[in-house]
Amino acid sequence: xxxxxxxxxxxxxxxxxxxxxxxxxxxxxxxxxxxxxxxxxxxxxxxxxxxxxxxxxxxxxxxxxxxxxxxxxxxxxxxxxxxxxxxxxxxxxxxxxxxxxxxxxxxxxxxxxxxxxxxxxxxxxxxxxxxxxxxxxxxxxxxxxxxxxxxxxxxxxxxxxxxxxxxxxxxxxxxxxxxxxxxxxxxxxxxxxxxxxxxxxxxxxxxxxxxxxxxxxxxxxxxxxxxxxxxxxxxxxxxxxxxxxxxxxxxxxxxxxxxxxxxxxxxxxxxxxxxxxxxx
Amino acid sequence: xxxxxxxxxxxxxxxxxxxxxxxxxxxxxxxxxxxxxxxxxxxxxxxxxxxxxxxxxxxxxxxxxxxxxxxxxxxxxxxxxxxxxxxxxxxxxxxxxxxxxxxxxxxxxxxxxxxxxxxxxxxxxxxxxxxxxxxxxxxxxxxxxxxxxxxxxxxxxxxxxxxxxxxxxxxxxxxxxxxxxxxxxxxxxxxxxxxxxxxxxxxxxxxxxxxxxxxxxxxxxxxxxxxxxxxxxxxxxxxxxxxxxxxxxxxxxxxxxxxxxxxxxxxxxxxxxxxxxxxxxxxxxxxxxxxxxxxxxxxxxx
Numbered sequence: 001x002x003x004x005x006x007x008x009x010x011x012x013x014x015x016x017x018x019x020x021x022x023x024x025x026x027x028x029x030x031x032x033x034x035x036x037x038x039x040x041x042x043x044x045x046x047x048x049x050x051x052x053x054x055x056x057x058x059x060x061x062x063x064x065x066x067x068x069x070x071x072x073x074x075x076x077x078x079x080x081x082x083x084x085x086x087x088x089x090x091x092x093x094x095x096x097x098x099x100x101x102x103x104x105x106x107x108x109x110x111x112x113x114x115x116x117x118x119x120x121x122x123x124x125x126x127x128x129x130x131x132x133x134x135x136x137x138x139x140x141x142x143x144x145x146x147x148x149x150x151x152x153x154x155x156x157x158x159x160x161x162x163x164x165x166x167x168x169x170x171x172x173x174x175x176x177x178x179x180x181x182x183x184x185x186x187x188x189x190x191x192x193x194x195x196x197x198x199x200x201x202x203x204x205x206x207x208x209x210x211x212x213x214x215x216x217x218x219x220x221x222x223x224x225x226x227x228x229x230x231x232x233x234x235x236x237x238x239x240x241x242x243x244x245x246x247x248x249x250x251x252x253x254x255x256x257x258x259x260x261x262x263x264x265x266x267x268x269x270x271x272x273x274x275x276x277x278x279x280x
Numbered sequence: 281x282x283x284x285x286x287x288x289x290x291x292x293x294x295x296x297x298x299x300x301x302x303x304x305x306x307x308x309x310x311x312x313x314x315x316x317x318x319x320x321x322x323x324x325x326x327x328x329x330x331x332x333x334x335x336x337x338x339x340x341x342x343x344x345x346x347x348x349x350x351x352x353x354x355x356x357x358x359x360x361x362x363x364x365x366x367x368x369x370x371x372x373x374x375x376x377x378x379x380x381x382x383x384x385x386x387x388x389x390x391x392x393x394x395x396x397x398x399x400x401x402x403x404x405x406x407x408x409x410x411x412x413x414x415x416x417x418x419x420x421x422x423x424x425x426x427x428x429x430x431x432x433x434x435x436x437x438x439x440x441x442x443x444x445x446x447x448x449x450x451x452x453x454x455x456x457x458x459x460x461x462x463x464x465x466x467x468x469x470x471x472x473x474x475x476x477x478x479x480x481x482x483x484x485x486x487x488x489x490x491x492x493x494x495x496x497x498x499x500x501x502x503x504x505x506x507x508x509x510x511x512x513x514x515x516x517x518x519x520x521x522x523x524x525x526x527x528x529x530x531x532x533x534x535x536x537x538x539x540x541x542x543x544x545x546x547x548x549x550x551x552x553x554x555x556x557x558x559x560x561x562x563x564x565x566x567x568x569x570x571x572x573x574x575x576x577x578x579x580x581x582x
Contacts, residue, residue, distance in 0.1 A: 012298060174374075180337050181375040184367035185437060186359060186391030203387065206377035210423065 011129045016245045017059035018130045022139030024246040028253045029127045035257045036120050043271035044263045045115045051256050052122050059130050069125035070118055077117050084110040133165035142240060155234070163219070174211060178204050282346075283445055283477040284311040284334060289343035291329050291501075303329040305501040307343070311479070313444075316471055318492030318509075319481045322523035326501040327481050331447050334479075335365040348444060363392055366443030366475060370450045372434035373427070381407070381425070381433050382418035388441040406440035407433075409474060410466055428459035432466065439474050446475035450482055464491065489513065489527040489548040497522055510546040529553040 012018065017025075032051075039045055056066060088106035095102045128136070141158030148154050179189070182203045189200050263271060291304040303326045311317055321327050332338040333345050336352045345352035350361050369375070378384035382403050389399040407414045410432040417425075422433050431451075439446070451467060452460040464487055471478045482488050488495060488509070495512040497505040499522040505512045513519065513530050526534070529550045533543040541560065547553050 177369065178375055180332065181367070181369045181372065182387075183337060184335055184362055184365075184369070185375075185388040185441065186362055187387070188359075188391075203375075203377045207374050211374055 009128070010132050011061055011065050013060040015059045015130070017055060017126075017249075019243075019245065020130075020249060021240050021242050021246045022131050022135040023142050023240055024242060024249060025127055025131055026136070026139045026143060028249055029124060031253050031257055032123045033120060035253075035260045036116055036123065038260050038264050039116065040112065041263055041267075041269050041272045042112075043275060044260055045112070045119065047256065047259055047263070048119050048123075051252070052119060052126070054252075055126055059126070061126075061129055065129060066122055066125060069121055069129075073117060073121050077114050080117070081110050081114050084113055133168070134162060137162040137165055138236070138238070138240065167215075170215075171208070171212070175204065175208055178207050281313045282310060283313040283315070283348060284309070284479075285344075285346040286310070286330075286333070287344040287346075289330075289333065289340070289345060291326075291333070291338065291341050293329075303501050304333075307498075307501070307503055309496065309503060309506070311477065314476045315478075316491060316493050317477075317479045318488035318495045319479055319498070320483075320485070320488055320495060320524055321498035325498040325522075327498055328449065329501075330498070331367070331449060331479065331481060334445070334447060335362045335367055337367070359391075363388075363441050364443055365445045365447060366438040366441055368435055368438050368446070368448045368451060370453055371431075372438070373422075373430035375437070376422040376430060376434055379421060380419050381412070381422050381436075382414075384422050384433065385436045385440045388437055392441060402440045402442065403436075406436040409439065409469065410436045411462070412436065428455060428462060431455065431459070431463060435463075435466065435470075439470060443475050445477040445479070446470055447479045448481065451480065452482070452484065452487065467491065485513075485525050485527040486529070489529070497524060499523070509548045513548045514545045516545065 036048060039048060056063065085102055085106050086100055088109050089101070089103055091103045091105035093101050093103050094107065131139075137158055140161065141154060144152070144154055144157070183189075187200060187203055189197065189204075191197075192200070286307050286309040289304055289307040289309075290302070293299070293301045293303055305326075307326075307330065319327050319331070329338060333340060333352060334347055336358050340353045347361060348364050350357040350364070352358075352361060376384050378387065385403045385406055386399050389402045394402070403418075404414045407417060412429060412432055417429075417433070422430060425433060435451070448467060452463050455463060467478065467480065468491060480488070480492065492509060495505070495507065495509050496503060497512060497519070504522050505515060505518055509527075513526055516526070516534075519526065527548050529552065530545070530548050533545070533547040533553055533556070537543050541557075543553075543556055543560075547556055
């Protein structure tokens with residue numbers, strides 16, 4: 001149980017992508033996510049895939065680790081694809097049965113949507129695969145700092161985020177321990193109907209909650225004992241600095257962004273007909 | 281009769297990832313019924329992985345695990361296996377979840393699908409054995425007990441299944457000296473009255489030396505020593521290599537030997553140490569009845 005939660009879990013290889021400034025990686029991820037919603041040609045998807053592939057190679061990540069994150073959304077993609085396939089009307093009718101029909105526009109929209117979702121998740125998982133949760137939290141804090149001026153408790157939010165992230169592995173470990181202990185007493189979690197299974201989780205959830213509250217209490221106490229308060233001017237142990245790799249990364253993603261925009265608004269599908277001919 | 285048999289057992293965590301770690305490496309081990317085995321080893325030596333193989337909590341990757349005639353790889357006998365091997369994990373009180381102590385203890389027997397009368401009998405017996413009188417504790421919430429009581433309630437939850445083999449992982453971790461003594465006495469009692477075969481994992485060498493008839497030491501997933509406490513703790517160099525400490529009695533004996541009172545390396549318990557010293561004293565008294573001062577000094581060293 002819970003073995004597949006490794007979705008986008010940090011995968012250390014020490015590559016140049018891993019060493020990049022988390023702030024830059026966050027920004028670039030946001031840029032990438034925005035750009036991918038502008039992609040509407042197959043040529044655009046090819047560029048996107050090429051960019052992702054390049055990053056994966058530079059980061060020395062195994063393909064499998066990236067594909068694992070895709071596995072988590074396979075059902076959503078399949079479901080959305082089916083709905084799209086039958087709902088979108090327009091263009092030539094390719095197949096029909098009673099009130100159901102598939103049109104060529106429907107096919108294209110469906111393929112593009114599926115590609116967009118899969119590439120989106122790949123791109124987003126590249127961030128978490130190459131950046132530790134703590135770095136993500138630090139980067140986020142730094143990026144949302146301007147909100148301080150409209151009285152948003154930026155530091156508190158960041159602290160809550162880091163603590164939450166910090167305790168995810170602890171909770172998993174603990175959950176697994178409790179599951180093992182209850183299994184050892186003959187509990188089974190994978191037999192019976194939905195209600196029986198939900199009930200079977202109680203012996204796990206109750207101790208988990210009790211222990212979490214106890215732990216939260218202890219943590220608060222320990223932080224108090226070290227005079228923690230969310231004042232300004234706290235310094236960081238790790239100072240984030242932009243380096244050459246960050247600028248190169250920025251240029252790469254910026255170029256990708258421009259390419260997507262040009263493809264959509266300037267060429268407008270010319271590349272598709274050039275490459276795929278009559279198919280599109 | 282053979283209670284447990286491990287044949288060429290190997291296990292690797294997170295295979296094919298950068299986190300890959302070999303936890304067990306070709307472990308061969310046979311434990312007879314009625315033995316009290318102390319399992320020792322530094323952190324990360326594979327003790328936990330080994331014991332979790334015994335009731336099928338960890339799937340066998342390579343090798344074979346046979347417990348009371350059942351193979352741990354056989355899915356059909358998995359439940360039966362778990363009722364045969366009672367497993368008390370570290371900090372077992374973190375597994376308590378029911379509203380009352382009695383209902384929590386009944387969780388295991390209920391999963392065994394026993395008759396109601398039998399469940400009641402077992403709950404009563406388990407609570408009495410661990411020293412929590414039924415009438416006083418049965419209806420209390422497990423969350424309002426003291427630390428030592430919680431632990432004993434959790435142990436009761438395991439022994440209510442009346443397992444033939446009892447495995448305890450650091451049963452005294454985090455307890456105060458009184459709680460520790462009580463739980464150790466309880467483990468000894470369980471060995472005599474409930475589960476004939478006991479495997480106890482512990483970092484406390486004193487406890488292991490006192491209680492176990494046989495010690496198995498692990499290092500990096502391999503068995504590096506296996507024998508009586510006297511044999512295992514006698515091999516000082518090997519033990520140090522495995523990153524393991526000596527029981528205090530053996531450490532005192534070593535210090536005394538350094539200072540000129542020759543003591544054998546087979547001393548591992550305070551009782552054995554006291555006996556050896558008394559013997560030396562008697563011998564000296566017989567040999568040189570005049571040298572009373574030197575004798576007193578020896579006595580003070582102890």
